[in-house]
Amino acid sequence: MIGLVNFAKEPYSVELRDIPVPEIGEEDVLLKVDAVSICGSDLHQYAGKNSWKVNYPVVLGHEFAGSVARLGNRVRGFKEGDRVASETAAVLPPDSAFIRQGLYNLDPKRLGFGYGVNGAMAPFVKVPARCLHHVPAALSLEKASLTEPCCVAYNAVCVNSHVRPGDSVAVIGPGPIGLLCAAMARLSGAGQLIVIGIPADARRLQVARQMGADTTLGEHGEDVAEWVRNFGDGYGVNLLIDAAGVSASLKLALDIVRPAGQITKVGWGPQPLNFSLDQLVQKAATLQGSFSHNWPIWEKVISLLASGKINLDLLPTRIAPLTEWSETFEEMHSGRIVKGVLKP
Numbered sequence: 001m002i003g004l005v006n007f008a009k010e011p012y013s014v015e016l017r018d019i020p021v022p023e024i025g026e027e028d029v030l031l032k033v034d035a036v037s038i039c040g041s042d043l044h045q046y047a048g049k050n051s052w053k054v055n056y057p058v059v060l061g062h063e064f065a066g067s068v069a070r071l072g073n074r075v076r077g078f079k080e081g082d083r084v085a086s087e088t089a090a091v092l093p094p095d096s097a098f099i100r101q102g103l104y105n106l107d108p109k110r111l112g113f114g115y116g117v118n119g120a121m122a123p124f125v126k127v128p129a130r131c132l133h134h135v136p137a138a139l140s141l142e143k144a145s146l147t148e149p150c151c152v153a154y155n156a157v158c159v160n161s162h163v164r165p166g167d168s169v170a171v172i173g174p175g176p177i178g179l180l181c182a183a184m185a186r187l188s189g190a191g192q193l194i195v196i197g198i199p200a201d202a203r204r205l206q207v208a209r210q211m212g213a214d215t216t217l218g219e220h221g222e223d224v225a226e227w228v229r230n231f232g233d234g235y236g237v238n239l240l241i242d243a244a245g246v247s248a249s250l251k252l253a254l255d256i257v258r259p260a261g262q263i264t265k266v267g268w269g270p271q272p273l274n275f276s277l278d279q280l281v282q283k284a285a286t287l288q289g290s291f292s293h294n295w296p297i298w299e300k301v302i303s304l305l306a307s308g309k310i311n312l313d314l315l316p317t318r319i320a321p322l323t324e325w326s327e328t329f330e331e332m333h334s335g336r337i338v339k340g341v342l343k344p
């Protein structure tokens with residue numbers, strides 16, 4: 001079969017290669033991939049800018065859905081032909097304390113598809129059955145391939161943050177995760193919903209407005225802190241979701257969060273910080289990290305997608321055959337589309 005392989009750390013070490021169909025174990029399924037969505041992390045690995053360890057050569061892709069082609073002897077609850085979406089924690093230490101806690105996503109020894117083990121940018125992928133979720137008929141497999149980033153956003157906004165109806169919420173960084181966080185905040189009853197970007201984000205900020213943001217800032221180089229000082233009673237916003245890929249956005253978050261408010265950081269940035277955290281102390285604000293997702297989040301997000309309560313039609317998406325991976329990566333990198341979905 002032909003898969004998209006990231007074969008070295010050097011920039012642009014990605015190509016289509018002829019690779020064997022994976023062998024499966026007793027507790028795995030062989031999943032026939034229908035759709036695999038491109039993540040910012042795939043683009044980072046493509047550009048050689050990943051800060052995480054990659055087991056080269058590896059097939060890219062961790063956001064995917066498809067159907068069960070074959071099952072291991074000990075798999076229960078699924079049969080051939082079932083439509084499924086898959087979580088990302090492909091390998092877990094069997095004795096993990098975090099499995100017992102239901103927080104296996106936080107085990108530092110976990111390995112994910114697309115960097116630790118072969119991912120889904122290929123016609124078939126080997127998946128442990130514990131990763132699978134049934135996809136209802138009302139949800140297309142193309143949309144189901146976007147379950148994973150929706151789960152990242154759900155965990156950040158609906159599990160790791162406190163939003164009460166009417167709370168003001170600001171999202172920094174209108175990438176796919178930031179836009180989906182805005183959608184989750186809307187769903188959670190946010191009052192004023194603000195999405196903050198930079199001039200290069202003009203297109204994405206327009207999408208944010210379509211997805212329910214009341215205000216978007218940064219497109220014309222506005223002074224965001226000044227805007228927030230003139231908003232409401234002037235004390236700042238209740239909840240800040242930092243979904244930007246640079247550390248410096250935390251400075252802005254500290255500037256505009258309301259005393260006793262919360263900052264949830266879901267965006268990664270390898271750069272060191274060079275500012276004081278005194279505002280965190282003085283405002284008695286809560287700084288919360290959020291990473292990945294677990295089983296109950298997947299079940300809830302799939303039901304929200306199937307019922308249309310999360311509307312992915314608003315996200316500008318290109319659906320293309322796997323052979324057009326390079327153009328699709330490029331279009332997503334340039335921001336012309338928010339998401340690329342490949343069909344192997």
Ligand SMILES: [Zn+2]
Pocket residue numbers: 039040041062063148149
């Ligand atoms: Zn992802």
